[in-house]
Amino acid sequence: MLQAENLACARGERVIFAGLSFAVEPGAGVLLTGANGAGKSTLLRLLAGLLAPAEGRLLWGGADAFADRAAHAARLRYLSHADALKPALTARENLGFFARLWGGDTAAALESLGLAPLAELPARVLSSGQKRRLALARLALAPAPLWLLDEPTVGLDAASVARLGGLLATHRAAGGMVLAATHLPLPLPDARELRL
Numbered sequence: 726m727l728q729a730e731n732l733a734c735a736r737g738e739r740v741i742f743a744g745l746s747f748a749v750e751p752g753a754g755v756l757l758t759g760a761n762g763a764g765k766s767t768l769l770r771l772l773a774g775l776l777a778p779a780e781g782r783l784l785w786g787g788a789d790a791f792a793d794r795a796a797h798a799a800r801l802r803y804l805s806h807a808d809a810l811k812p813a814l815t816a817r818e819n820l821g822f823f824a825r826l827w828g829g830d831t832a833a834a835l836e837s838l839g840l841a842p843l844a845e846l847p848a849r850v851l852s853s854g855q856k857r858r859l860a861l862a863r864l865a866l867a868p869a870p871l872w873l874l875d876e877p878t879v880g881l882d883a884a885s886v887a888r889l890g891g892l893l894a895t896h897r898a899a900g901g902m903v904l905a906a907t908h909l910p911l912p913l914p915d916a917r918e919l920r921l
């Protein structure tokens with residue numbers, strides 16, 4: 726169980742949000758919504774341990790999630806707006822880098838997002854939607870309980886959204902949690918909305 730207690734976050738001199746408390750149970754989906762600038766990406770970065778809260782606590786299984794930063798990093802997958810691809814490496818090599826970090830089957834992960842035919846192309850020649858699919862294919866490598874996804878479906882065609890929906894469903898069925906910031910429809914049935 727992930728629990729946020731009274732979280733506040735400031736960027737520069739400005740408080741972006743404060744007094745934010747919520748809990749996410751195993752298998753749950755949470756949609757982070759709100760206007761541009763409301764703090765959705767900021768909250769995901771905070772949950773990923775990339776920004777420190779100005780106030781409040783994040784608990785994992787009842788204990789301070791940040792007490793052991795390496796353990797927290799190991800339990801999550803964070804996909805930001807940026808696809809974080811090396812342009813000169815092929816799709817297979819880009820994904821292989823993460824497979825060496827986390828484990829998992831690169832070929833199966835490529836296949837899960839329909840990328841097998843593009844596996845040997847350098848990432849720089851992929852279209853924006855194909856790059857997004859390659860970033861998302863990381864989710865299909867080794868399991869991690871907490872998925873933090875920032876606008877995961879931007880640029881995706883309908884078939885790729887459906888493939889992502891399959892990954893999300895499998896992850897949640899195994900007890901995984903999903904928090905996703907989005908302005909677009911996302912195949913996350915029975916998700917709770919957290920409006921910032």
Ligand SMILES: Nc1ncnc2c1ncn2[C@@H]1O[C@H](COP(=O)(O)OP(=O)(O)OP(=O)(O)O)[C@@H](O)[C@H]1O
Pocket residue numbers: 736737741759760761762763764765766767768906
């Ligand atoms: N590095 C930074 N320094 C100062 N302010 C920042 C910084 N990064 C973001 N902000 C501000 O924090 C606020 C929240 O930004 P954030 O990206 O979290 O919004 P968002 O809800 O994800 O927006 P969008 O829907 O446009 O993606 C914005 O007002 C933004 O200008």
